[in-house]
Amino acid sequence: MLTMLEVLTIVVVGVMVGVEFCVAFVLNPILDRLPGDSGQLGRADGGRMLGAVMPVWYISSLVLVAIWAVAGWHDDGAGMVAGAGALLLVSVIMSVLLLVPINNLNKTWTPENRPADWKQQIKRWDRFHYVRVAVIVAAFVLLAAARM
Incomplete structure (x- = not known):
């Protein structure tokens, strides 16, 4: 049963990392190159859509890691799982304090x-997002290593 939990957790966190990586390094750069107001409108729409999904995903990932950490406390790699949980908690705190306030504004913007200063606010969100991506990638690496 623990093995199924470990694999499920790694998959859920890994897919979340993939989505956030794609937003940072693929989707937003594409949107930023679109002509006129298209990029800003695309970011606003993405903010509405992902803003509804990602909180559930982040919290679910954190809960799965916490369950794994408790269930596998005496296993090798328990420290890595706890470390991953701490990093995911940092990502949730970063999201709530730094990214969500900007996103809540951005998703209502129209031309x-x-x-x-909307462009500066978007650049600020991007900088915070890059740090958050690094944090969740590190958490994912710890989870994968803990499973080895």
Whole structure:
């Protein structure tokens, strides 16, 4: 049963990492190169869609890691699982304190109502997101290593 939990956790966290990596290094750069207001409108739509899904995904990942850490406390790799859990907790705190406030604004913006500094706010979100991606990649690596 523990093996199934470990594999499920690695898959759930791994797919989340893949989505966030894609947003940072594929999707947002593509949106930023679109002409006119298309990129900003695409980011706003993405913020609405992913903003509804990602909180559940982040919390579910954290819960799965916590269950794994408790269930496998005496196994080799338990420290790595606990470390991954700590990193995922950091990513949730970063999200709530740094990224969500900007995203909540961005998802309501249109070319008619966006603030004058909208590009700077988007760049700030991107910088925070790069750090968050690094944190969740590190958590994923720890989980994969703990399973070896």
